[in-house]
Amino acid sequence: MDKVKNWSELTPEQKREERFKRWLSPDVKFSSPRAEKLYKERVTRFIKAIKLEEPDRVPVMLPAASYPAYYAGTTMKKVMYDYAALKKAWLKFMNEFGDMDSFGGPGLILPAKVLDMIDYKLQKWPGHGLADDAPTHQFIEGEYMPPEEYDDLIRDPADYMMRYFLPRSVGAFAPFSKLSPLTIFVGIPIWYIGQFGDPDIRKAQQTLLEAALECNRWAAAVTEVSRAALEAGFPSIWGGMNGAPYDMIGDMLRGTAGIMMDMFRRPDKLHKAMDRLVPIAINESVRSADASGCPIIFMPLHKGTGGFMSNEQFKTFYWPTFKEVMMGLINEGLVPLPFAEGDYEPRLEIIKDMPRSSVIWHFERMDMAKAKKVLGDNACIAGNVPVSILCTGTPQEVKEYCRRLIESCAKGGGYILTGAASIEKGDVNNLRAMMEAAKEYGTY
Amino acid sequence: MPKDFISLLADLEEEEVIKLTKKRLEAGDEALTILEDSRKAMEVVGKRFAGGQYFIPELVYSGELLKQITELVKPHLVQSGDTKHLSKVVIGTVAGDIHDIGLNIVDFMLSVNGFEVYNLGVDVPVKKFVEKMKETSAPVLGLSGFLTLAFDAMKDTVEALEAAGIRGKMKIMIGGGQMDDEVRKYAKADAYGKDAMAAVFLAKKWIGDN
Numbered sequence: 001m002d003k004v005k006n007w008s009e010l011t012p013e014q015k016r017e018e019r020f021k022r023w024l025s026p027d028v029k030f031s032s033p034r035a036e037k038l039y040k041e042r043v044t045r046f047i048k049a050i051k052l053e054e055p056d057r058v059p060v061m062l063p064a065a066s067y068p069a070y071y072a073g074t075t076m077k078k079v080m081y082d083y084a085a086l087k088k089a090w091l092k093f094m095n096e097f098g099d100m101d102s103f104g105g106p107g108l109i110l111p112a113k114v115l116d117m118i119d120y121k122l123q124k125w126p127g128h129g130l131a132d133d134a135p136t137h138q139f140i141e142g143e144y145m146p147p148e149e150y151d152d153l154i155r156d157p158a159d160y161m162m163r164y165f166l167p168r169s170v171g172a173f174a175p176f177s178k179l180s181p182l183t184i185f186v187g188i189p190i191w192y193i194g195q196f197g198d199p200d201i202r203k204a205q206q207t208l209l210e211a212a213l214e215c216n217r218w219a220a221a222v223t224e225v226s227r228a229a230l231e232a233g234f235p236s237i238w239g240g241m242n243g244a245p246y247d248m249i250g251d252m253l254r255g256t257a258g259i260m261m262d263m264f265r266r267p268d269k270l271h272k273a274m275d276r277l278v279p280i281a282i283n284e285s286v287r288s289a290d291a292s293g294c295p296i297i298f299m300p301l302h303k304g305t306g307g308f309m310s311n312e313q314f315k316t317f318y319w320p321t322f323k324e325v326m327m328g329l330i331n332e333g334l335v336p337l338p339f340a341e342g343d344y345e346p347r348l349e350i351i352k353d354m355p356r357s358s359v360i361w362h363f364e365r366m367d368m369a370k371a372k373k374v375l376g377d378n379a380c381i382a383g384n385v386p387v388s389i390l391c392t393g394t395p396q397e398v399k400e401y402c403r404r405l406i407e408s409c410a411k412g413g414g415y416i417l418t419g420a421a422s423i424e425k426g427d428v429n430n431l432r433a434m435m436e437a438a439k440e441y442g443t444y
Numbered sequence: 445m446p447k448d449f450i451s452l453l454a455d456l457e458e459e460e461v462i463k464l465t466k467k468r469l470e471a472g473d474e475a476l477t478i479l480e481d482s483r484k485a486m487e488v489v490g491k492r493f494a495g496g497q498y499f500i501p502e503l504v505y506s507g508e509l510l511k512q513i514t515e516l517v518k519p520h521l522v523q524s525g526d527t528k529h530l531s532k533v534v535i536g537t538v539a540g541d542i543h544d545i546g547l548n549i550v551d552f553m554l555s556v557n558g559f560e561v562y563n564l565g566v567d568v569p570v571k572k573f574v575e576k577m578k579e580t581s582a583p584v585l586g587l588s589g590f591l592t593l594a595f596d597a598m599k600d601t602v603e604a605l606e607a608a609g610i611r612g613k614m615k616i617m618i619g620g621g622q623m624d625d626e627v628r629k630y631a632k633a634d635a636y637g638k639d640a641m642a643a644v645f646l647a648k649k650w651i652g653d654n
Contacts, residue, residue: 124542131540135593138542256545260501261508264456307639310499387592388626421622424592 003290015333019295020047026293028230035233042101043235046296046416049380050335052357054413058406058442059101061237061362061382062431063390063419066109066136068093070425076135077126080112083221090225094234097428099435103234105226110137111218117211119171122252135424144168145253147262150269153253154276159183165253172207175200237296239334240288242281244322245274250303259303263317274321282328295334296360299326305342311350319350330358337362337382341421348374357414364420369408372415381409382416385434390419391426395433402437410442417442449478453485453513454492456505465513475520482513483556490556494641500545503552529560531651532582536564536573537620538597543590546620546640550586553640559647570597570604577610584647585614587633590621598623598631606632615650617643 004010004018024043030036041056048055069079072089079086090106112125124130125137144165145153153160159182167177178201184192195201226236243251249270250259262270285297303309304318326336337360344351344363348371351361356378363371363383371381385401393401402417409415417438423431449468452461468478489506492498533554537547544566551563562580564572577585585605587598598618605611616633619642628636634650637643 134540136591138591140542257504257508260504263501264458264505308500313499313501386624386626387622388595388624388630391592391595392626392630421592 010333012331012333015331016295016335017333019289019333022293023047023235023295026230028227030233031231035231037233038099039230039233039235042233045101046235046237049414049416050357050360052377052380052412052414054444057444058410058438059416060434060438061102061416061418062100062104062434063385063387063422064093064431065104065422066424067422067426067431068106069109070135071096071428075126075133076109076137076424077112077132079106079109080125080137081127083111083218086218087221087225091228094225094229094232098432100234101435101438102237103229104238105222105229105236107222107226107238111215114211114214114218117172117207117214121169121171139251141251141255143253143255143258145249147254147258147266147269150266150273154269154272156181156183157276157280169252172211173204175204236292236294237337238298239292239294240285240297242285242297242299242325242329242336244299244301244304244318245277245281245325246304246318246322247300247302248277248281249273256303260309263309263313267317270317274317278321278324278328281325282332285329285334286332289332289334296337297329297334299336299338301338301340302342304347305340305344306346307343311346314347315350319347323354326354326359330355335360340364340366345370351375352378354379360416362416362418368405372409372411376409376412376414380414380416382418383409384418384420386420387423390423390430393430395427395429398430398433399437399440402434403441406437406441410444413444449481450485450488453482453506453509454488456502456509458505458509458512461509462512462516465516469516469520475517475522478513478517479521482510486510486556490553493553494644500549503549507552528558530558530653531560531584531647532562532580533559533584533586533647534562534564534573534576534580534582535586535588536568537566537588537590538594538601539567539569540597541589541591541594542566543588543621546590547588549640550588550619550643553644554586554647557644557648559644570601573601574604574608574610577605577614578608581613583614584650585616586637586643586647587616587618587631588620589618589623592622594620594623595627595630598627598633602632615646617646619643 024040045055045059049059066076068090069076072092074085074089079089086106086109094103115125122140123137124140126132126134130138149164162182163176163179166173178198179195250256254262289295289297304314329336339362341364343365345366352375360380360382361375366384368383375381385398389397389401405417417434449464452464465478486506489498493503535547535550537543551561554561562576564576587601589598602616617635617637618628618631618633619637623636625636635646637646
């Protein structure tokens with residue numbers, strides 16, 4: 001984004017106000033004055049909730065991440081391979097759903113052609129390791145970094161990702177393991193350039209270039225949908241994605257069992273590696289939020305959930321660097337939206353330790369009344385209509401559940417109504433029931 | 445006084461317990477005795493997990509230590525011991541879902557509590573559950589799932605057992621990720637368990653061992 005001239009001199013609050021202003025006035029031509037009016041009302045609803053003020057009513061984030069594919073009567077496989085079908089499905093949902101406070105574009109529906117081209121090994125997807133009619137992709141965890149390579153990661157994470165991680169997790173980039181170190185400071189580029197002539201490395205680069213073009217074709221479809229949504233008055237609450245350093249290392253590099261044992265066997269290395277990732281993670285999100293215009297950074301959390309570690313382990317290994325990443329985002333005027341997957345009830349007292357009204361906590365399994373009691377004065381909370389009810393219940397049941405949530409959480413502001421997690425299929429009227437409940441019971 | 449083998453293993457003191465294992469083998473201790481002590485230590489680990497003193501990292505680590513000890517002891521094993529089990533339990537993650545963390549914890553907790561566990565792994569086709577239940581005549585089946593797609597896969601599994609005419613011979617529990625009592629009703633299972641301790645409780649209740 002075009003930042004104001006004295007950006008670096010602004011306080012975090014001032015930076016956030018600038019970002020809110022930009023979020024309120026996106027760089028699009030609204031389809032009608034009414035669309036513009038509704039857009040501003042909707043964004044204001046979220047901004048007030050974040051600031052722990054009372055908006056006109058409780059805002060809703062529809063738990064419909066990949067739902068439009070089902071709604072449009074197509075399959076996940078089809079929309080992953082066919083960008084026109086992807087666009088059509090999301091626009092159909094957007095045009096037919098009715099009033100909604102925000103709209104999630106298809107940016108997380110990955111282009112399967114690219115995944116095929118590069119032989120991506122970290123996921124299975126419909127038609128590739130999963131049945132053709134599978135409703136979602138799935139993550140394949142592995143130990144892509146053996147414990148003895150911690151020092152290599154810590155010394156130079158970018159080099160490590162390029163020469164060790166990518167060759168192992170992406171078949172087409174296997175030849176990059178032949179490269180010599182990529183961060184060069186000796187100052188004679190000729191020595192460095194020559195190696196790219198190796199036939200295998202050339203082939204890998206060729207695949208990279210072709211995959212990039214394919215990515216762009218997909219991105220064009222995604223951008224078109226996002227733009228159409230803004231023009232129609234539906235805000236995005238997606239300004240980028242980030243996570244906790246513990247998860248980055250656990251999910252991608254060491255695996256669940258691997259990182260758990262590292263806590264016992266090599267805690268110092270694990271700490272050093274997580275510290276190393278903090279500024280890198282912050283930088284990544286600042287860039288994407290600048291590009292998107294929305295200041296909310298979605299942060300799905302995995303391995304710090306209740307049961308997955310003790311509160312002591314959470315305080316020692318998970319929270320410190322996670323908090324640092326969030327603080328880095330907050331200092332740049334961004335709003336972290338951690339999605340606390342699993343059960344975060346044991347962590348409530350710990351995660352309270354953040355500046356007031358700086359975060360939106362989205363809880364999956366949680367006694368929301370308790371969350372409101374512990375966190376209510378400190379942070380906006382969001383949640384948590386069970387997916388089971390959204391998928392198998394009736395609209396009346398959904399509405400009733402929402403009513404109880406609103407009664408427990410909405411008082412004084414600082415609450416966003418949403419699902420415990422996102423649904424892939426089910427009655428669209430169950431989603432509409434959430435909007436109805438917010439209007440009927442959530443007016444301030 | 446130095447800690448005994450069972451405490452060392454239960455307290456996850458890797459270096460010390462491996463050293464002691466080697467020492468015991470050198471001193472001519474029976475391999476089976478060492479394995480029996482390991483089992484007792486795992487029981488302690490299970491109890492600490494159930495009591496909220498240990499969490500998944502400790503389970504994973506203790507499993508790794510047990511693996512190392514078993515590797516050391518194996519060459520000295522002359523005969524296998526007959527272990528008495530409470531009962532058989534078949535578990536698995538339902539078709540289409542490849543998550544196994546919760547599944548393996550349930551496996552661990554049922555095992556340390558004396559059950560003979562048949563763990564069918566992840567993405568288990570309906571047919572495989574039916575076959576295994578016929579083959580083992582296990583009175584308890586545990587279905588695991590993390591994703592919402594597991595709702596239907598669980599229902600399909602239960603219905604296949606009905607169609608095979610063996611549904612009445614077993615109790616079925618479900619658990620994991622997005623599961624809850626609503627899903628239990630939808631899938632027509634007998635109970636939902638919120639964690640591995642619940643799985644042990646339910647299995648014990650159903651076989652009449654409280």
